Amino acid sequence: MSLENQSYTLRVNNKSLDVQDAWIGESLLYVLRERLGMPGAKGACEQGECGSCTVLLDGEAVCSCLVLAAAATDADIRTVESIGDGQTLSDVQQAFVESGAVQCGFCTPGLIVAVENLLTHNPRPTEMQVKEALSGNICRCTGYGRIFDAVSVAVARRTGVSQ
Amino acid sequence: MSVKTRTRRDILGTSALRPDAVPKVQGKFAFSSDLWAENMLWGATLRSPHAYARIVSIDTTAAWKIDGVECVLTHEDVPGKPTYGLIASDQPVLARDFVRYMGEPVVLVAGDHPETCRRALAAIKVEYEVLEPLVDPEKSIDLSVPPIHPDGNLIRRQQIIRGDQSLIGEVVVEGNYELGMQDQAFLGTEAALALPDPGGTGVELYVATQWLHEDRGQIAACLNLPEDKVRLVLGGVGGAFGAREDISLQVHSCLLALRTSRPVKMQYSRQESFFGHVHRHPARIWMRHHATKDGRLLRVEARVVMDGGAYASTSSAVLINAVTHVQGPYKCEHATVDGYAVRTNNPPCGAMRGFGVVQACFAHEGQMDKLALACGISPVDIRLINAMETGDRLITGQTILNSAPVAQCIRETAEIPMPPNMTNDTDVLAIPGGSGLTATPSKIRRGIGWGVSIKNLMYSEGFDDFSTARCTVEDGRVSLKFATSEVGQGFVTLAPQIARTVLGLDEVFIETIDTGIGSAGSTSASRQTWMSGGAVNGACKLVATNIIAEVAKMRGLDPSTLQIQGTDIVDLSGNAVESVVAATKGKRFSETYEFHHQPTGELDENGQGDCHTAFAFVAHRAVVDVDPDLGLVKVVQIATAQDVGRVLNPLSLLGQVEGGIAQGLGLAVMEEIIVENGRVRNPSFTDYLLPTALDAPDVIARYVEVPDPYAPLGAKGVGEPPCISVTPAIVAAIRDATGVDLLRVPVRPQDICL
Ligand code: FES
Ligand code: FES
Numbered sequence: 065m066s067l068e069n070q071s072y073t074l075r076v077n078n079k080s081l082d083v084q085d086a087w088i089g090e091s092l093l094y095v096l097r098e099r100l101g102m103p104g105a106k107g108a109c110e111q112g113e114c115g116s117c118t119v120l121l122d123g124e125a126v127c128s129c130l131v132l133a134a135a136a137t138d139a140d141i142r143t144v145e146s147i148g149d150g151q152t153l154s155d156v157q158q159a160f161v162e163s164g165a166v167q168c169g170f171c172t173p174g175l176i177v178a179v180e181n182l183l184t185h186n187p188r189p190t191e192m193q194v195k196e197a198l199s200g201n202i203c204r205c206t207g208y209g210r211i212f213d214a215v216s217v218a219v220a221r222r223t224g225v226s227q
Numbered sequence: 228m229s230v231k232t233r234t235r236r237d238i239l240g241t242s243a244l245r246p247d248a249v250p251k252v253q254g255k256f257a258f259s260s261d262l263w264a265e266n267m268l269w270g271a272t273l274r275s276p277h278a279y280a281r282i283v284s285i286d287t288t289a290a291w292k293i294d295g296v297e298c299v300l301t302h303e304d305v306p307g308k309p310t311y312g313l314i315a316s317d318q319p320v321l322a323r324d325f326v327r328y329m330g331e332p333v334v335l336v337a338g339d340h341p342e343t344c345r346r347a348l349a350a351i352k353v354e355y356e357v358l359e360p361l362v363d364p365e366k367s368i369d370l371s372v373p374p375i376h377p378d379g380n381l382i383r384r385q386q387i388i389r390g391d392q393s394l395i396g397e398v399v400v401e402g403n404y405e406l407g408m409q410d411q412a413f414l415g416t417e418a419a420l421a422l423p424d425p426g427g428t429g430v431e432l433y434v435a436t437q438w439l440h441e442d443r444g445q446i447a448a449c450l451n452l453p454e455d456k457v458r459l460v461l462g463g464v465g466g467a468f469g470a471r472e473d474i475s476l477q478v479h480s481c482l483l484a485l486r487t488s489r490p491v492k493m494q495y496s497r498q499e500s501f502f503g504h505v506h507r508h509p510a511r512i513w514m515r516h517h518a519t520k521d522g523r524l525l526r527v528e529a530r531v532v533m534d535g536g537a538y539a540s541t542s543s544a545v546l547i548n549a550v551t552h553v554q555g556p557y558k559c560e561h562a563t564v565d566g567y568a569v570r571t572n573n574p575p576c577g578a579m580r581g582f583g584v585v586q587a588c589f590a591h592e593g594q595m596d597k598l599a600l601a602c603g604i605s606p607v608d609i610r611l612i613n614a615m616e617t618g619d620r621l622i623t624g625q626t627i628l629n630s631a632p633v634a635q636c637i638r639e640t641a642e643i644p645m646p647p648n649m650t651n652d653t654d655v656l657a658i659p660g661g662s663g664l665t666a667t668p669s670k671i672r673r674g675i676g677w678g679v680s681i682k683n684l685m686y687s688e689g690f691d692d693f694s695t696a697r698c699t700v701e702d703g704r705v706s707l708k709f710a711t712s713e714v715g716q717g718f719v720t721l722a723p724q725i726a727r728t729v730l731g732l733d734e735v736f737i738e739t740i741d742t743g744i745g746s747a748g749s750t751s752a753s754r755q756t757w758m759s760g761g762a763v764n765g766a767c768k769l770v771a772t773n774i775i776a777e778v779a780k781m782r783g784l785d786p787s788t789l790q791i792q793g794t795d796i797v798d799l800s801g802n803a804v805e806s807v808v809a810a811t812k813g814k815r816f817s818e819t820y821e822f823h824h825q826p827t828g829e830l831d832e833n834g835q836g837d838c839h840t841a842f843a844f845v846a847h848r849a850v851v852d853v854d855p856d857l858g859l860v861k862v863v864q865i866a867t868a869q870d871v872g873r874v875l876n877p878l879s880l881l882g883q884v885e886g887g888i889a890q891g892l893g894l895a896v897m898e899e900i901i902v903e904n905g906r907v908r909n910p911s912f913t914d915y916l917l918p919t920a921l922d923a924p925d926v927i928a929r930y931v932e933v934p935d936p937y938a939p940l941g942a943k944g945v946g947e948p949p950c951i952s953v954t955p956a957i958v959a960a961i962r963d964a965t966g967v968d969l970l971r972v973p974v975r976p977q978d979i980c981l
Contacts, residue, residue: 087342094341103261104254106465108414109497113912116414144254157252161244164878167886168715169251169258170414170465176252192654196662198920202912204414204466205715206882207889208923 072137076100077146088134093117095133096143104144104173108202115201118174118181119143125181127200144173147180156180156218163214167205175201179215188223189215236794238728239940242878245720246737247713259435259462260418264490267420268297270483271344271493272476273334273351274502275326278360278905279375279572282324282333282353289350290336295343298487299351300335305482307451311474313441313577317378318538320449320478326355327375327537328574329906330502337483337491360572360905364511364534367569375537375572382535382568383543385550387834389622390561394526396517400597401528404514404590405971407899408534409507411579412917413714415465417475417503418494421484429456430481435464437471437712440746449478450485457481461740467714468890469578470504472751473540501910505540505577506900508533508568512590514553517561522602524613526561527594527622529553533568533576533586540577542568547688548583550834554622555591556633556681556844557613562622564834572905578751580890581682581951588680589972592955596677596962606677606959610637615681615844623830625837629943630933632870636846637679639868639929646850646864646925648673656921659852659859666854673863674853676959678952679846683839684944685754689829692754692840695745696762698726698770699817703808705730705767708738711747711759716946717879718755722763724876725940729767730774731794731807745821753843753944756875758822761939765820773816778805825937841937844870845948847888849924849956853964858976860896862924862957869948871930873941880945884928887949889918894950895957897922899973 069085074095081100091110096102096119105128106116112127119128120142148154153161156179166172175198182189182197189197194215195208203211237243250256287299302309302323309323310316322333336347366372367380374380419434429452436442439459447457464471476493484491495503510533517526531549535542550566579585599609614633620626649658649671660666686692697708705726713719723735747759771791778796779786788799795803796810830836848866853859865888874880897916901908909915934941958969965979 087340089342097261098263102254103257106258106415107260108416108465109912111497111911111913114414148253150253153249153252157249160252161248164242164244164882166245166248166251167717167882168413168415168464168466169247169256172251173254176254192656195920195923196656200919202414202917202919204412204468204890204917205886207885207887207918207926208920209885209926210878210882211920212923 070134072134074133074136074141076141077143083133090133091129092131092133092136093128096128102143102145106170106173108170115178116171116174118177118201120177120181125178144177147176154180155221159214159218163217164210165206165214171201171203175211183219183222188219236727236733237724239724239875243720243724243876245717247719257463258415258465259433260415260494262420262433262462262492264420264422267490267492268337268339268487269341269344270335270337270480270491271348272332272479273348275322275329275331275333277326277355277357278329279358280326280355281358282322282326283356284354285334286352287334290347293343293347293350295339296336296347298337298483300482300486304486305449308448311445311449311478312539313473313541314543315378315539317376327572330574332479335479335483337487362571362573362905364532364569364571367571368567376570380570382539382570383546385546385566385830385834387550387562387564387622389624389835392563394517394561396525397520398518398598398601399515400594400601401515402593402597402970404512404593406510406586406589407973408509408902409579409894409898410501410900410915411468411470413466413468413470416495416497416500419462419476419480420490420492421480422490423484423488427485427488430485431458431460432477432481433460433462434477435462435471437467437714437751438749439710439712439742441749442474442477443742445474446477446481450481459742461712464712464714467750468580469582469751472578472749473505475503497912498910501907505575507579508535508545508576508586510586512586514590514594516594516598518598518602520602522598522604522609522612524557524559527554527559528563531566534571534573535568536571536573536575538575540575542576545583547838548683549587551621551623551838552584552587552681553591555588556615556679558615558619559622573902574907581947582752584680584682585951585954588951589955592678592952592959593970596959607637607641610677610679623838624835625839627842629841629937630870630872630935631842631844632931632933633679633844635931636844636868636870639931640846640848640866643866643927643929649852657861659854659861660857661921665857666859670856671852671854672964674851674960674964676849676956676963678956678959680948680952682753682843682948682951684841684843685752685757685824687827687839689827691823692748692758693821693823694747694758694762695819695821696759696766697744697817697819698766700730700732700770700774700811701815702813703732703734703811705732705735706738707735707763708744709747709759709762710740710742710744711755712750713740714750716750718759720879721756721760721875725760725763726767729764729771731791753946756942756944757938758824761822762820764939765822766818769818769820770816774807774810777814778810822939843943843948845952847953847956849953849960851957851960851964853961853979855965855980858979860961862892864925864927865953866927868929868931869945870943871932871945872935872938872943873932874930875940875942881928883945884949885926888926888953889923891950891953892922892924892957893918895954895972896974
């Protein structure tokens with residue numbers, strides 16, 4: 065492809081990964097999915113509206129569809145692939161499975177990252193804080209009820225408080 | 228609401244968990260858009276910028292010259308049938324002489340990178356002679372405009388004439404109702420990966436779809452290949468809601484793959500997705516209800532106009548659903564109904580959850596409230612007085628043979644406690660306007676509204692509807708094979724529950740979902756629990772009979788004295804003869820079963836006939852808070868009781884109920900594709916508003932379990948009913964809060980406060 069290309073290195077999930085000869089217009093979402101073999105983050109709007117593509121950039125949740133990959137070379141990038149250890153699930157992931165928070169699952173990876181991030185910053189969120197924190201993650205299947213339930217299950221387990 | 232999620236065995240009735248939930252929370256589940264192949268190209272589509280135009284010329288020369296472009300195709304390159312379509316084959320694979328809606332596919336390209344494709348599309352020159360679009364459905368009905376398609380501008384007209392045509396009630400109410408165009412807005416946009424066979428003799432397509440076999444037939448015809456040379460495999464599906472029943476990129480991706488002899492992946496952006504699939508029909512419905520002065524419904528008059536857009540899709544079936552459901556779940560002897568599905572240059576419309584009944588229900592529930600007011604009785608009583616029962620006749624003359632616990636649904640909903648009133652402590656996020664802090668709390672008004680609905684299940688009008696499943700038991704393990712699309716609804720959870728229940732074995736595997744077995748029909752019309760559930764149940768029962776026969780033979784027993792109970796084969800006195808695991812050690816049993824539902828018939832010209840096979844019912848009560856100054860609405864609580872026949876998986880069921888309610892809320896107060904003179908104005912998630920976590924109401928659900936005698940598992944389909952009567956319930960609640968006679972959805976702020 066004779067486009068405007070560049071090579072650079074991204075630091076994703078504690079690994080340095082080389083991106084070779086990539087068009088500079090590619091979003092972080094595209095590079096993660098199509099070049100680095102990490103399709104966990106999903107694209108559903110490519111406009112920063114749905115949260116399916118949520119990843120952590122230096123500890124902050126961002127829409128990876130809105131980040132230029134070539135501009136994220138200095139950042140610490142974490143994706144859904146880094147949550148849990150690949151075999152066992154994190155408490156949030158486990159709660160999503162058990163609470164019926166997953167239907168089609170397209171919103172799920174973004175929500176997992178968003179909830180992990182919420183609970184890192186606020187281990188005991190109120191119901192409204194949960195709703196506000198997740199209001200940038202659209203789910204078309206569940207109507208959110210089971211997702212809220214999953215968050216409260218995870219919070220209860222993490223803080224040792226029974227529901 | 229908290230839900231019990233674990234029991235010892237994941238049989239029917241338990242909250243068995245989704246087998247695919249673990250890979251989904253890990254980001255490892257392969258959606259169609261995640262697929263990748265060595266040497267793969269990207270495909271892209273050039274679409275019409277006009278609602279109606281004649282194509283003068285197409286010049287692709289400049290696109291071919293772009294580095295990395297491997298292929299550019301126009302209508303001339305379609306080797307087989309030039310059109311496709313679900314009921315009528317009326318939509319061109321690629322436009323030839325005319326484009327009939329904004330977004331119609333005209334040219335395809337394949338290139339080495341999505342950006343290469345975008346540049347190639349930009350380099351293609353299509354010269355159009357722009358024509359005046361036909362956008363008023365009434366002009367399609369009165370035939371005042373020349374046909375915009377060889378099949379004409381009227382897709383279907385259906386009348387229903389029953390009983391006394393001149394009957395006038397003591398009380399008469401009427402209204403003109405209107406519904407905007409809703410989008411399914413599944414989260415995973417259209418995506419597919421096409422792999423050509425060597426020599427171009429066939430193709431394998433991994434695709435997110437609702438109906439593999441129907442797609443295959445349409446694709447094979449357009450490619451001019453025998454059906455057995457087109458193999459479809461279900462790629463992971465990110466939601467569907469009706470939008471994947473029609474062909475979108477299926478033929479296109481196969482054409483590009485066969486032409487380039489390379490794998491081709493296509494994936495729509497969100498904007499393209501708005502143009503790439505059919506939507507819910509916008510509708511205008513006039514109704515006049517006649518009743519006795521004490522509120523008994525006597526006669527319904529209705530005129531229903533549904534805008535099908537440029538191509539027919541399932542418009543004719545959507546219309547039939549609408550006109551045959553105008554009475555709602557109420558007894559009614561006399562009817563005068565006239566329904567039209569028309570062609571215009573608006574975006575094509577077809578299947579969306581609720582399929583025509585959503586439109587009818589919004590109107591008939593508005594009417595029931597008007598009737599209640601006119602008769603001086605409550606919205607609950609008017610519905611109870613008229614509630615349909617088993618044995619009642621529809622306005623089509625069809626007798627309801629299914630369980631029909633309408634009154635029970637209403638009563639159980641009414642028993643659900645109301646939400647607490649707003650107080651000074653109420654979080655601002657929970658009041659209309661939310662963090663915008665636009666509302667003066669003391670001015671907020673609360674309203675309560677009701678909606679009740681009837682929904683036909685499965686396919687109608689004589690369609691031979693069936694599903695196929697194979698059950699194989701080997702060494703104590705079960706494998707199930709079917710072509711049932713899993714779109715998120717949870718059939719992959721239910722099928723193993725059925726197998727465990729019937730066979731007494733716990734290890735159940737689902738084989739690849741593809742066209743390597745007979746059709747399962749579509750994942751639509753709330754039909755897969757009944758249809759594919761019936762097929763899996765049937766196949767498992769045949770295998771169970773074979774296992775018992777084998778055990779009886781080995782032990783010299785009479786097979787009729789044996790049955791499977793729990794995980795054992797037991798005799799007449801209930802004593803375990805052998806576990807099923809032990810009985811199947813070193814043996815293999817396999818059976819295939821095809822399940823058909825009770826046959827249906829056609830409607831005659833007066834709309835009389837047994838055209839539906841089964842029905843489900845539901846009641847919704849909505850509580851809303853409204854800021855009358857700015858016209859902003861917060862839906863506080865939805866209470867519902869749904870007729871489900873039998874609960875097969877409480878957790879999955881609740882997910883369907885809550886999810887459907889959110890979609891019905893979207894139609895009530897948020898979601899509309901805005902079309903102006905044929906042009907879509909808001910094809911993005913920025914401008915098309917979907918319910919978020921902050922919009923979700925509290926949902927309190929109850930289930931009415933009256934097992935249906937015709938349902939193979941006693942259970943009715945549960946997918947569609949949750950989204951149907953919740954919309955009119957919310958609108959009724961807003962009317963109650965504001966006193967404004969709102970007759971159109973979505974209700975916009977200006978409808979309330981101006
Ligand atoms: S894809 Fe990034 S927010 Fe939707
Ligand atoms: S589970 Fe389908 S979008 Fe959330």
